[in-house]
Amino acid sequence: MRVDVVSIFPEYLAPLRLSLLGRAQEDGILQLSVHDLRDFTADRHRTVDDTPYGGGAGMVMKPEPWALALEAVLAELPETNEAPTLIVPSPAGEVFTQALAEELAQEPSLTFACGRYEGIDERVLEWAAEHFRVRPVSLGDYVLNGGEVAVMAMVEAVGRLLPGVVGNPESLVEESHSDGLLEYPVYTKPSSWRGHDVPDVLLSGNHGLIARWRREQQFRRTAARRPELLEGADPAEFTGREREVLRELGYDVVDGRLVRQ
Ligand code: SAM
16 A cells, blocks of 8 residues: 655654554555655745634635645555545544545555644645545544644554554454454463463353453443443344443343344
């Protein structure tokens, strides 16, 4: 996958060269290019922002450097039938989820436009829609200073799904959010530590019992920490024992859907 990031702080993205994603770049699985938006300005001060029309606090990113930067990225992207995807990080975008990460991991390329200040002149998104599939995406319901941290999170979440990036692909299957539930608790040696013991079942060697315990823990943890993830689920997706656990946890079936009482 090819990833292009446009930012006024290209050095902010340096951590993406480390660890598993760094190795993915060495192995040619991921090609990451970071572009400095200021390289696409024409004035001595390399200006990328100006005051907002209509007044108000803060500055807005000027459209022209963005158009030139995105045109330069487009010129480097290989020809494809579909327009390439442009992700515009924004607290006003759709919320980034594991499902979206999985969808984006299928793309041959992703381009990210990191906003700063009060954001990017809206006309850039209108213009970009003529060349890209534009998706404003939010990391969550809070406001960051710029898009770079959001891009790092998104590129890491997408990048680790690319074949060959994570050593054992099995470890991607049972993770939190891969099946709508949170992951079960995990333990390592020693089996007894500062008065806290690893649950006996994990030492039993009985794989059937371990799998059942882990599944039950997924329900317990999800109900305790993120009950809304179970709300509205179709109970037919769960086994009889799982429905029993869900009942214990306060869920009931109403009109064929799980509802927390
Ligand atoms: N005035 C904007 C608003 O209220 O929607 C917020 C601008 S924010 C200070 C500057 C930039 O940070 C945004 O253009 C965006 O690129 C990035 N950003 C801030 N919060 C974000 C979030 N939750 N998810 C993704 N990007 C975010």
